[in-house]
Each structure stands twice: as C-alpha cells, then as structure tokens.
Amino acid sequence: MSANMDPEFWDGVSRNLVRYGGAFDPVIIERAAGSHIYDADGRAILDFTSGQMSALLGHGHPKVVAAVQNQMGQAAHLFSGMLSWPVVNLAKRLARLAPGLDRVLLLSTGAESNEAAIRMAKLVTGRHEIVAFSKSWHGMTGAAASATYSAGRKGYGPSAVGSLTIPAPNSYRPRFRTPEGEMDWQAELDDAFELVDAQSVGSLAAFIAEPILSSGGILELPKGYLAALRAKCHERGMLLILDEAQTGLGRTGDMFAYQRDGITPDILTLSKTIGAGLPLAAMMTTPEIEDRAHEKGFLFYTTHVSDPLPAAVGLAVIDVVEEEGLVQRARDLGARLREGLDALKQRYDCVGDVRGRGMLVGVEIVSDRRDRLADHETGGRIAEEALRRGLSMNIVKLPGMGGVFRLAPPLTISEADLEHGLGIMAQAIEAVRTST
Numbered sequence: 001m002s003a004n005m006d007p008e009f010w011d012g013v014s015r016n017l018v019r020y021g022g023a024f025d026p027v028i029i030e031r032a033a034g035s036h037i038y039d040a041d042g043r044a045i046l047d048f049t050s051g052q053m054s055a056l057l058g059h060g061h062p063k064v065v066a067a068v069q070n071q072m073g074q075a076a077h078l079f080s081g082m083l084s085w086p087v088v089n090l091a092k093r094l095a096r097l098a099p100g101l102d103r104v105l106l107l108s109t110g111a112e113s114n115e116a117a118i119r120m121a122k123l124v125t126g127r128h129e130i131v132a133f134s135k136s137w138h139g140m141t142g143a144a145a146s147a148t149y150s151a152g153r154k155g156y157g158p159s160a161v162g163s164l165t166i167p168a169p170n171s172y173r174p175r176f177r178t179p180e181g182e183m184d185w186q187a188e189l190d191d192a193f194e195l196v197d198a199q200s201v202g203s204l205a206a207f208i209a210e211p212i213l214s215s216g217g218i219l220e221l222p223k224g225y226l227a228a229l230r231a232k233c234h235e236r237g238m239l240l241i242l243d244e245a246q247t248g249l250g251r252t253g254d255m256f257a258y259q260r261d262g263i264t265p266d267i268l269t270l271s272k273t274i275g276a277g278l279p280l281a282a283m284m285t286t287p288e289i290e291d292r293a294h295e296k297g298f299l300f301y302t303t304h305v306s307d308p309l310p311a312a313v314g315l316a317v318i319d320v321v322e323e324e325g326l327v328q329r330a331r332d333l334g335a336r337l338r339e340g341l342d343a344l345k346q347r348y349d350c351v352g353d354v355r356g357r358g359m360l361v362g363v364e365i366v367s368d369r370r371d372r373l374a375d376h377e378t379g380g381r382i383a384e385e386a387l388r389r390g391l392s393m394n395i396v397k398l399p400g401m402g403g404v405f406r407l408a409p410p411l412t413i414s415e416a417d418l419e420h421g422l423g424i425m426a427q428a429i430e431a432v433r434t435s436t
C-alpha cells in the first residue's frame with residue numbers, strides 16, 4: 001500500500017480538519033526542496049505552482065534558510081511600536097525597486113496588505129466606494145473579500161457597502177470588438193465606467209486590480225489598459241491600488257508587472273512572492289498619500305506589523321532575485337514555457353488558449369475550440385493524471401470559465417525540469433484524450 005494512503009493520516013483529516021476550499025490532493029507531503037515536493041512514498045513531484053504561487057525561489061533556498069536561522073537567533077518578533085534594521089532596510093530596498101512609492105508598511109498576508117490599502121484609500125479620500133474586477137481575488141478578510149468576486153461571495157451576509165465591480169478584459173472571450181475583430185478594451189473600459197458612474201453614490205475611493213488576474217483565469221490586462229484605468233480613477237478623484245501578490249518581484253519578466261506599462265499606481269500591495277513562501281506582505285504608497293493618511297490618524301496596528309524575521313526573509317529574497325538575475329530568467333524561461341505550451345495547443349484540441357506573461361502562464365481547457373466551451377471536467381482529469389505522473393499544477397474551476405491551469409514554476413527551476421514538466425503535461429493530456 002502506498003504510504004500516501006495511511007488510514008491514520010486521512011482519518012485525522014476527516015475528523016479534525018476544517019475543509020476550507022476544494023478537495024485535498026491525495027498525497028501526504030513530507031518535504032520540499034528546490035522545484036520538487038516529496039510525498040510519503042519518497043516520490044518527487046515537480047511543483048509548477050510554486051506552492052500557493054509563492055515559492056518564487058523554489059523550496060528551501062539556502063539563502064532564505066540562512067536568513068531565517070540567523071534572524072531567529074537575533075529577534076523574530078517585537079512589540080509593534082518597536083523597529084529594527086531588517087524592517088528599515090527592507091522598506092528602503094522596496095522603495096528603490098518601485099520609484100515613487102517610498103513609504104512601506106510591512107505585514108503578513110496578501111489579504112492584510114489589501115485591507116491596509118483599502119483602509120488608507122478610504123481615509124485619505126474621505127470616501128468609501130471600492131471598485132474591483134468581477135473575476136478578482138484579493139483575499140478572505142473583510143474589505144479584501146468585499147473586493148473579491150471570482151469566488152466565495154454567497155452565504156456570508158452583506159459585503160462592504162459601496163462594493164462595485166466591472167468586467168476584466170478577456171482576450172479569449174472579448175465582449176467588445178473593433179471593426180477588424182480585435183478585442184476593443186478601450187470601449188469595454190468606457191462602458192464599464194459608465195456603469196460605475198451610474199451605480200456610484202458619489203463616494204468613489206479606489207479601484208483595486210491585479211495586473212494579471214490570476215484566480216480569475218490568468219487574464220492579462222492588455223498594454224495601455226492600466227494607464228487608461230489610472231486616468232479613469234484620477235478623473236474621479238479615486239486612487240488606483242495594484243495588487244501584485246502573484247506578479248511582483250520578477251515573475252512576469254519585470255520587477256513589478258505595472259512597470260511594463262510605464263505607470264505608477266497610487267498604492268501597491270505585495271505578498272506571496274516577496275516572502276517566497278513565508279508570510280510577508282507589504283503595502284507601498286507615495287509620500288503625499290502617506291502624509292495625508294498620517295495627518296488623518298491612519299491606524300493599522302497588527303500583531304506582526306514590522307516583525308524583523310519576515311523582513312530579513314524579504315531582504316534575502318530580493319538579494320537572490322538580483323544576484324541570480326531572476327527577472328531576466330523569468331523572461332527567458334517564460335518564453336520557453338510559452339513555446340512548449342503553444343506546441344501542446346497545436347497538438348491537442350482541448351487546449352483552447354495559452355496566455356500570460358513571463359513565468360505566470362494560463363492554459364485554458366475547452367471541449368469545443370470553435371465555441372470556446374469551458375471544460376472543467378477534462379481539466380480536472382488532466383490535473384489528476386499529471387499529479388499521478390509527478391507534476392503538480394493548479395487548476396481554476398470557476399463557473400463560467402474553462403478549466404484554466406495556472407502555471408507559475410519557481411524562477412529558479414532548471415531548464416531540464418521545465419522540459420520534464422512540459423513532457424508530463426503532454427502525457428497527461430494524451431492519457432485523458434485516449435481514455436474518452
């Protein structure tokens with residue numbers, strides 16, 4: 001019997017764990033190293049999603065391990081009103097990477113960073129309405145969940161008063177087309193803001209957006225969209241908050257995804273990738289906004305704000321990203337990943353679309369290419385086959401969307417492992433295709 005089926009383990013799961021999302025994978029994970037996780041049979045599983053889209057440097061990078069060990073021996077956690085060098089040094093490093101966003105608040109999770117961003121936007125604008133995309137994911141806490149539309153809205157009572165939404169442009173299923181048949185995102189944005197203006201009670205505080213909507217199925221905002229969105233916000237006195245939980249720190253081939261578009265948001269939130277698997281998040285903003293917030297008594301006092309241990313990890317992560325040239329590597333490996341996936345699209349009809357940027361790529365599974373019909377079931381079966389063959393991939397199964405694989409391998413993955421993963425994907429698709 002496989003050690004992954006240990007009845008004592010699964011009995012403990014069913015008796016003692018809260019089920020907080022989809023089904024658990026049928027494996028018991030014992031350790032993780034580099035681009036692999038290892039199950040109870042000692043089998044290596046290639047991790048094509050960097051854990052929960054976070055382990056940017058793979059698992060257990062020696063510099064991160066050393067930073068944790070060293071800082072743990074110095075100071076891990078302090079009274080929230082006390083500061084230490086790792087916190088100030090990380091704030092300086094982040095500010096250098098995101099010119100204009102000089103003021104940094106260090107927190108623990110993505111949801112928390114978005115709470116802080118939304119709270120600050122409400123305070124400085126004196127308004128309360130928050131707009132987000134209808135396929136967004138910003139987290140599971142109050143304000144973040146109110147701005148999350150891709151899942152989890154039903155059954156929890158009212159979301160925040162003043163929560164508004166617009167559709168995100170979807171290049172695979174455009175709502176608006178130019179006379180030439182191309183996606184017309186400008187017409188879509190204009191139309192969406194007419195709806196925003198119609199719904200608003202005159203208290204628009206901010207728009208919160210992911211530059212590439214990840215949980216929404218890897219929907220990339222086309223070049224020019226962010227600048228146009230920023231203009232729409234500023235015309236209305238709203239702030240633009242960008243949530244780069246998944247896209248930050250090199251994953252897309254730029255240090256931050258917004259930098260491709262030559263704009264700067266009013267507020268930037270970072271999480272997942274800056275801790276590379278450990279709980280670290282940041283909210284960054286301009287001195288003008290931070291000064292205004294401070295004058296108005298901005299309060300965001302949490303247990304783990306400005307903790308030295310995660311800050312030391314953040315510094316180590318940035319060091320590795322810079323020393324190992326991982327921003328460029330995301331471009332280079334991303335191009336190879338894209339090429340391999342495009343080849344799968346040529347070969348298999350069920351691969352409807354391949355999209356994304358750098359090392360954040362979506363593969364949409366459809367049952368009918370012409371009508372672009374979503375096929376969650378086939379996607380789910382491909383994921384199961386891949387896991388059986390030693391590849392972990394993350395699939396989005398949301399109503400109204402195809403099964404979309406979100407591929408986000410560590411930026412440190414070897415070319416051989418990347419090819420190996422592509423090979424397993426092909427085998428998994430082939431196996432599902434021949435079994436139907």
Ligand SMILES: Cc1ncc(COP(=O)(O)O)c(C=O)c1O
Binds near residue numbers: 111114210246272
């Ligand atoms: C874009 C984005 N923002 C925020 C979050 C929430 O982060 P956390 O789960 O760390 O609270 C996520 C999590 O998946 C995310 O993808």
